[in-house]
Amino acid sequence: MEERITYPEINSFLRSTIKREDGFLRDLEKYAEDNHIPIIQPETAALLKVLIGIHKPERVLEAGTAIGYSAVIIARAMGTSGTVDTIEIDEDMAEAARKNIEIMDLSKRIRVLQGDALEVMECLDTAYDFIFLDAAKGRYIEYFDHAIRLLRPGGLLVSDNVLYKGLVAQNQKVVHKHRTIAVKLKEYLQLLCHDERLKTSIIPIGDGLAVSLKRS
Ligand code: SAH
Numbered sequence: 011m012e013e014r015i016t017y018p019e020i021n022s023f024l025r026s027t028i029k030r031e032d033g034f035l036r037d038l039e040k041y042a043e044d045n046h047i048p049i050i051q052p053e054t055a056a057l058l059k060v061l062i063g064i065h066k067p068e069r070v071l072e073a074g075t076a077i078g079y080s081a082v083i084i085a086r087a088m089g090t091s092g093t094v095d096t097i098e099i100d101e102d103m104a105e106a107a108r109k110n111i112e113i114m115d116l117s118k119r120i121r122v123l124q125g126d127a128l129e130v131m132e133c134l135d136t137a138y139d140f141i142f143l144d145a146a147k148g149r150y151i152e153y154f155d156h157a158i159r160l161l162r163p164g165g166l167l168v169s170d171n172v173l174y175k176g177l178v179a180q181n182q183k184v185v186h187k188h189r190t191i192a193v194k195l196k197e198y199l200q201l202l203c204h205d206e207r208l209k210t211s212i213i214p215i216g217d218g219l220a221v222s223l224k225r226s
């Protein structure tokens with residue numbers, strides 16, 4: 011049973027309302043489940059699709075590609091134009107993502123940048139309309155300055171896993187293995203919620219999503 015950030019009955023109800031992916035995306039979900047790859051949950055995907063529909067980004071940056079599942083969801087939600095640059099540290103994972111993106115016929119719109127998210131972000135200097143952080147959870151604070159720098163005024167920063175299995179909200183009881191990440195995520199949320207340049211809302215779906223709008 012996966013760990014949850016809200017009441018199980020609310021979660022299963024929300025899950026039951028969602029129209030699930032089919033075809034190759036469904037295959038990717040199955041592959042991710044079998045191989046313990048933490049792709050975005052259906053509720054998170056549904057919210058991303060709505061945010062992208064409202065915000066209409068032309069250029070998206072993602073940190074944490076894994077097998078390319080969320081990059082494909084995002085690119086499709088953008089319609090038939092617009093690009094996604096997505097960063098993945100693991101070479102095999104990046105290669106698998108490129109193959110999956112090719113199969114989805116999105117190679118022209120999704121660019122997989124293999125490397126450490128911080129190092130790659132340091133090298134980027136063109137503005138993005140939308141940034142999705144979904145890489146090393148303990149390192150979001152390090153990504154933050156570059157994410158703000160790379161985000162255009164009025165851009166959206168969406169950070170995944172910010173409630174981390176619910177552990178961020180219950181620091182006392184957290185076992186050592188997860189404590190550092192929980193503490194760091196809490197600090198990250200403080201940063202997001204108190205930064206003058208942003209308006210942030212934390213949404214308890216999936217593994218917790220922070221949505222931050224950069225002042226225009
Ligand atoms: N966004 C994906 C899931 C990403 S899982 C989806 O929803 O489909 C997190 C990924 O981040 C893993 O593949 C992991 O290898 C990668 N990662 C971890 N640390 C990283 C880092 N420092 N830089 C870039 N990628 C990193």
Ligand code: MG
Binds near residue numbers: 217
């Ligand atoms: Mg995630």
